[in-house]
Amino acid sequence: MVKALILIADGTEEMEFTIVYDTLIRAGIECTSAFIPRGLSPYGSSDTSPPLAVCSRQVKILPDITLDPLSAGPEKYDALIIPGGMGGAVTMAESTEVQNLVRSYYNHPEKRTIGMICAGSKVAITAKLPGQPITSHPSVQSEFPEHFEYKEQNVVVSAVPGKATLVTSRGPGTAFPFVFTLIELLCGKDKRDEVVGPMIFPSCTTGYPF
Amino acid sequence: MVKALILIADGTEEMEFTIVYDTLIRAGIECTSAFIPRGLSPYGSSDTSPPLAVCSRQVKILPDITLDPLSAGPEKYDALIIPGGMGGAVTMAESTEVQNLVRSYYNHPEKRTIGMICAGSKVAITAKLPGQPITSHPSVQSEFPEHFEYKEQNVVVSAVPGKATLVTSRGPGTAFPFVFTLIELLCGKDKRDEVVGPMIFPSCTTGYPF
Numbered sequence: 001m002v003k004a005l006i007l008i009a010d011g012t013e014e015m016e017f018t019i020v021y022d023t024l025i026r027a028g029i030e031c032t033s034a035f036i037p038r039g040l041s042p043y044g045s046s047d048t049s050p051p052l053a054v055c056s057r058q059v060k061i062l063p064d065i066t067l068d069p070l071s072a073g074p075e076k077y078d079a080l081i082i083p084g085g086m087g088g089a090v091t092m093a094e095s096t097e098v099q100n101l102v103r104s105y106y107n108h109p110e111k112r113t114i115g116m117i118c119a120g121s122k123v124a125i126t127a128k129l130p131g132q133p134i135t136s137h138p139s140v141q142s143e144f145p146e147h148f149e150y151k152e153q154n155v156v157v158s159a160v161p162g163k164a165t166l167v168t169s170r171g172p173g174t175a176f177p178f179v180f181t182l183i184e185l186l187c188g189k190d191k192r193d194e195v196v197g198p199m200i201f202p203s204c205t206t207g208y209p210f
Numbered sequence: 211m212v213k214a215l216i217l218i219a220d221g222t223e224e225m226e227f228t229i230v231y232d233t234l235i236r237a238g239i240e241c242t243s244a245f246i247p248r249g250l251s252p253y254g255s256s257d258t259s260p261p262l263a264v265c266s267r268q269v270k271i272l273p274d275i276t277l278d279p280l281s282a283g284p285e286k287y288d289a290l291i292i293p294g295g296m297g298g299a300v301t302m303a304e305s306t307e308v309q310n311l312v313r314s315y316y317n318h319p320e321k322r323t324i325g326m327i328c329a330g331s332k333v334a335i336t337a338k339l340p341g342q343p344i345t346s347h348p349s350v351q352s353e354f355p356e357h358f359e360y361k362e363q364n365v366v367v368s369a370v371p372g373k374a375t376l377v378t379s380r381g382p383g384t385a386f387p388f389v390f391t392l393i394e395l396l397c398g399k400d401k402r403d404e405v406v407g408p409m410i411f412p413s414c415t416t417g418y419p420f
């Protein structure tokens with residue numbers, strides 16, 4: 001069974017998180033959401049364990065686990081997904097655990113998949129991934145050093161030989177194209193088509209590339 | 211300030227719920243999510259208050275309140291929204307509190323807005339709303355009595371004079387068109403355009419009708 005680890009933090013964009021998690025589940029992928037704590041959260045704390053993630057528009061989501069880097073690596077999951085939402089993306093980008101995790105997926109000998117959407121793409125910078133085609137929310141475009149080949153596309157797939165496939169995207173409006181690209185890479189085109197059908201998209205939004 | 215009440219239950223479609231809640235917040239609408247309990251839930255219970263809603267693909271969301279029908283009426287909120295997800299929609303459709311609430315919004319002298327998406331449109335049947343143009347997820351289309359004018363459209367707006375405007379839609383894939391229709395009705399076209407921009411939609415998905 002294909003397995004995906006999806007990060008979540010206070011300030012994560014709840015649509016991007018939920019669209020990815022739910023749609024991957026529809027494709028038969030086993031999803032685990034992992035909370036990334038941050039000292040001095042501006043959002044307050046909660047009594048649940050793991051803590052509730054207070055997302056960017058105040059939807060409160062209970063993650064499946066709190067991130068334990070020792071059991072979150074690429075030997076355990078096929079894909080690592082980093083949603084946007086500026087508050088959550090900054091927490092993830094500044095976390096050395098997340099930076100190390102991203103590099104371990106990127107360099108794993110069995111080709112893994114890394115997904116980053118919206119401000120989540122900032123992690124590609126702080127994890128010091130090598131330059132390659134990438135996209136993000138326009139509001140963080142200027143942060144990408146020149147060695148990245150920045151593209152204003154809904155979804156960018158970068159497949160450096162011997163490294164993880166890096167899939168990046170732009171915002172809540174491109175979250176469906178993003179997750180369907182991930183499903184096609186992880187489970188094939190037939191599975192993507194099977195999942196798209198019952199979700200009832202306006203006809204122009206189901207294709208890839210868009 | 212425009213106010214919206216969004217229902218949630220175990221089995222609610224988490225994308226439909228989250229896309230509506232988050233996007234309405236982006237439009238400056240004050241959103242309150244209200245949990246609809248169900249005896250003998252198949253999903254188990256939780257220790258939080260209100261209880262966590264275990265959604266259709268197991269995303270766990272903490273509602274803002276548990277529904278109190280006495281303080282959830284159309285004198286308090288401008289709009290009442292019912293998301294899909296079969297488990298949650300059945301709970302809402304079978305709830306006499308929800309049926310009464312829908313009728314109170316429908317008949318309120320100051321024109322209110324009622325939104326139903328996906329299997330959530332079942333509540334129009336059990337609340338015995340009068341026949342009018344409507345849509346839903348195709349899987350529940352056959353349940354609509356003949357006096358409803360069923361339409362296979364992404365979003366259907368029905369404005370019976372003197373009654374609430376009923377906005378219905380089809381599934382997760384039409385959730386963005388659905389919420390932008392609600393924003394245009396509640397806050398005007400300029401606000402809709404302002405919210406659409408930073409969400410970075412592929413160009414063909416931002417218009418309405420689609």
Ligand SMILES: [Cu+]
Binds near residue numbers: 223294295329347382
């Ligand atoms: Cu549904």
